[in-house]
Amino acid sequence: MIRKLTNVYRAENAYNAYNKLLSSHGTLKLSTKKFSSLSNSNNRQNFFNSSLRPIHQYMRLNFSSRFASTNVDEFITRRKRRRRLIFFSTFVIIGTALLVELDYRTSESQAKEQEEKTIRLCTRKGGPKGLVIAEHFTDEKDYENTAKRPRLVILGSGWGAISLIKGLDKKKYHVTIISPQNYFLFTPLLPSATVGTLEARSLLEPVRSIIKGVDAHYVEAKATDVVFDEKLVEVTSGDDPNTSFYIPYDKLVIAVGSESITHGIEGIEHCHTLKSINDARLIRKKIMDNFEKATLPTTSPEERKRLLSFVVCGGGVEFAAEIYDFLTEDVVKYFPTVLRNEVQVSIIQSSDHILNTYDEKISDFAEKKFKRDHINVITNARVQKVESDHLVYKMKNEQDSKNLDYGLCLWSTGIAMNPLTKAISNKLPEQQNKRALVTDSRLRLKGIQDSSVYAIGDCSTIENPNLVQGLMKFFNDADLDKNGQLTYDEFAVLATKIARKYPLTANHLKRAHELFDRYDVDKSGTLELDELRFMLEEIDKKFTSLPATAQVANQQGKYLGKKLNQLVIAAETSILPSSRDYSEDSDSNCPDTDDKLAPFEYAHLGSMAYIGNAAVADFGMGWTWMGGLSAVYLWRSVYFSEQVSLRTRVLLAFDWTKRSLFGRDISKF
């Protein structure tokens, strides 16, 4: 980044110096327009090398000789030299001006040529719908070379897609990113944007600025379908189906994320969701709207109470905490005192604790903190119905349902498939999961045989290994002496094998000795078939799919980026860039290069949550950190370091400073 800035700065300085030089000689000036047409940095470099270096060298020469001459007689020689300098520099200037003009014209004609090419190349039609097939893009510079590269199409611009792009080697693929939102959103901090702790734009980084490093193409459009047979993605820009076209792929990565559940419970459409930056904007507006309405002199006390009742259904503790912060830090400063006593933040949670995926200590800590803050935590409750101004819920152990008035209700539980993943799922008989696309442990979409389609992030889930199904094969393979029993040594080899094949089960197979002893029920010193079945059944039960978090998507993106690089290297050099052949772990009948590479392994680095001037972190294995300011700073610094660009880092730091100096902005728009 800084290097780039310096370059620009240097180029501009050079340009200014050049212009001064020109104008001091009274000849033509190079206009900014023309200069900027020298957009290609190579061109600029050449331009400066050719035009400025000779001048510079001549001047140095002249300068040194001037000081070398002490004799007065040499004055005339000096004059001659000066004349020569003027002559020479005029020559150089006219020469470069001509070159620049020529270069400008060439670049102009190139641009035209390119335009014509684009038009010509994009007229081929095909696919089941007979739409245009967009094989080239307006920003392609080098048609012949890029055409040789395999086409990698990435659907989405979230965590999975961006970490994949960042890990891709430049020039290995012809990369196209398709996403209806032209920015990456730093989702973990989205709750902060709902009350103005952070500004929306501080959480965004344009896709175009991210892909600048990898020579990729970005298409702002929505993928609506995939034609797997012909390897075409159907995309549409805007709502008009007539604008649809196809983009061909060799490798396709589906990273389109998920949607909030908007069905199932009556009236759920009255609730807000918090998935996109627009959601955050609407919530922020609604909160301010409610506060302003509650302040009106004609608002009745009951209505005021309702307007100031903020309800979170599900896990949105961070949103609850942000609302509470906003209330205690800003609302009290600007709004009437009456309002302060009537704000109520509630969390309705179906399990018996908030933050129930965290360590119990953390749940306790958070619940105590919330209790101290007078945040109403309702656990073991299920929402039955949502009306426009109240919701109906039922406690687990009670018969009657209760009502809870709300002014704003955030629905933050459950994810659903978006239209594209639904369409894909319906096409492939292997896809049976109703919530996400199923992949194998190498993140390849189940149902596609040639390793050409991957799915990562929230839109996907890794196939449940269902170990029991493979029981007979496991047992026979492991039972080397075919005596119908597994010794400990035979079992240890099997356990390692299963863990390698299904990395998600590794945790449950870690202590082979303990396992062996526990499931060797008859204490015969060997495992029989029934004992092994029982063990595998237990492990199958314990198995949980990975959570739909940024962390998982991020790691999957990194893994896939690395693998895609390796695949190209393997194809080019026929050498497997992997420490060993993993294909034995694969289910595939005819393993390809992909099967030979390692499957995806998830390393949980911990979870964090902000709970209102306090934060909690769970690093797994009982390691936790919770507390006030120190934990908040830990929380901030982790997210700070996770930012995708210097720009968002600076914006984030500024926002945090701004908030502590001036508070949050209560302007409603």
Place this chain on the structure above:
Amino acid sequence: MIRKLTNVYRAENAYNAYNKLLSSHGTLKLSTKKFSSLSNSNNRQNFFNSSLRPIHQYMRLNFSSRFASTNVDEFITRRKRRRRLIFFSTFVIIGTALLVELDYRTSESQAKEQEEKTIRLCTRKGGPKGLVIAEHFTDEKDYENTAKRPRLVILGSGWGAISLIKGLDKKKYHVTIISPQNYFLFTPLLPSATVGTLEARSLLEPVRSIIKGVDAHYVEAKATDVVFDEKLVEVTSGDDPNTSFYIPYDKLVIAVGSESITHGIEGIEHCHTLKSINDARLIRKKIMDNFEKATLPTTSPEERKRLLSFVVCGGGVEFAAEIYDFLTEDVVKYFPTVLRNEVQVSIIQSSDHILNTYDEKISDFAEKKFKRDHINVITNARVQKVESDHLVYKMKNEQDSKNLDYGLCLWSTGIAMNPLTKAISNKLPEQQNKRALVTDSRLRLKGIQDSSVYAIGDCSTIENPNLVQGLMKFFNDADLDKNGQLTYDEFAVLATKIARKYPLTANHLKRAHELFDRYDVDKSGTLELDELRFMLEEIDKKFTSLPATAQVANQQGKYLGKKLNQLVIAAETSILPSSRDYSEDSDSNCPDTDDKLAPFEYAHLGSMAYIGNAAVADFGMGWTWMGGLSAVYLWRSVYFSEQVSLRTRVLLAFDWTKRSLFGRDISKF
């Protein structure tokens, strides 16, 4: 501001220290909730005075005595003292805890009492529609005192309203601001927000933070009507007419601004306007949308050209300049080269120059600059019709109309009345102007006799003096010797009188001697009636109403704020706080205090415009400044100093820095 921060900081430190003290003694803790209930800073002060000072004093005593004692025998005394300290501090702590609890309960009961009062007080109904009359507000602290003050109601939160509020003396009025937008918008910089040079929120300052200094009430609602007879403003929050209520006033200031013209030309609704922050947001989104659409591989070259054609109808040169900047600085960095050659920015102007209210030198400079930048300036052209993708215009001297395709069209000429001002204008027969409310030179609304209603800013215009109408009176008053002729001395007195009565004519009456000579057609050395009539007619023709600019609104607000302060002083002390009695200049038959105070005088401080990495400033009288970086910095520093708060200043400076470091954000949302 800083003092306040220090206070908060100090209070928090004290609170922490206090809590540590308490916890180290193993006794009860003061919860944040309770502490924050000590909202009133006086309470906090008392609390700390009573609780912490004795401890502090005791500790100091103890500390010094400890070091004074060198004798080992005094060890026992010290232990006694320590015991006494523990006893004493426990006593103090329990005492303060009780006090705090008591105070908390008192404040709670006060809040309740206040709430009940509010409810009780807002039940009176009245007015022609029998709606609730809101006499008190939820944030009123001191009912009896505030009830005595005259009620000043201000409609609007723009330049006029805010500069009025900033000039008001605290505690002179019971001030209520009614506006549907709860922030002040720094309109002159709005064009910068359309491309992301500045962020929208950097131009906003919440009304609630502005009024903190003047003890005013803010009601987020729209004024829909004024009942002048009963002095009631009808307001409504939201679109539901059932939520309407009345707010009573003693003095009313109408500062609701104007709307963009949205009628008259066919299809004008296809154009964007730039009046509000939401307009800027929509334009920014549209621009990014067009660039993204133009990049799609399936977009035809004609369509691409259309999408990238940005047209400004009217005076929006700053918008055109911002678009151009955005193009050359950011678009070239991120978007395909093909686009660069196809962007076209056009300005359609009906007069023969852009910036036609500026000095001719400036118009020339700007036009040359725009020509260099390849901005298409079309002068002497009138738009006849706007279609969804192109507009039709006609040059002044040509017969045929021309078409101009556009991807985005900004309509930035002409202002219209908003619904409230239309309703008011229809009610009063004295209001004949179709574009704005007419006021006298004291900014009082024409048609209201008792000086209770003022109108300032874009929604108002000062009455055309129509000097010819008063010809006979002027002549008779001036002609002291009643000889049917005015000598130069008689005329000079008359000229001064007219200039004082109608400050807007002062410019035209300045050089009395020249005037006298010019209009003394028969060179008789005296002015006859006909000659005077001719002069007054000429002046009437030259007279132009003040432009609808921020500067005018700002000065009117300041003037009115000062006057409103003076009116209260005059009412309280019966002394006129003015250097002389101006009532002789008033048209009023029975002059009140307001007539005795000076009329509004506009002092033009100059106009400025940003024209794309260059700026121009016209200070009047031929003084101009135009140029590149230096002028841009002048332009920036003027707007920087005009900001209403430190907060927006910091945000502005940060935005400018951010842009120069990272460029503009191209995320579309």
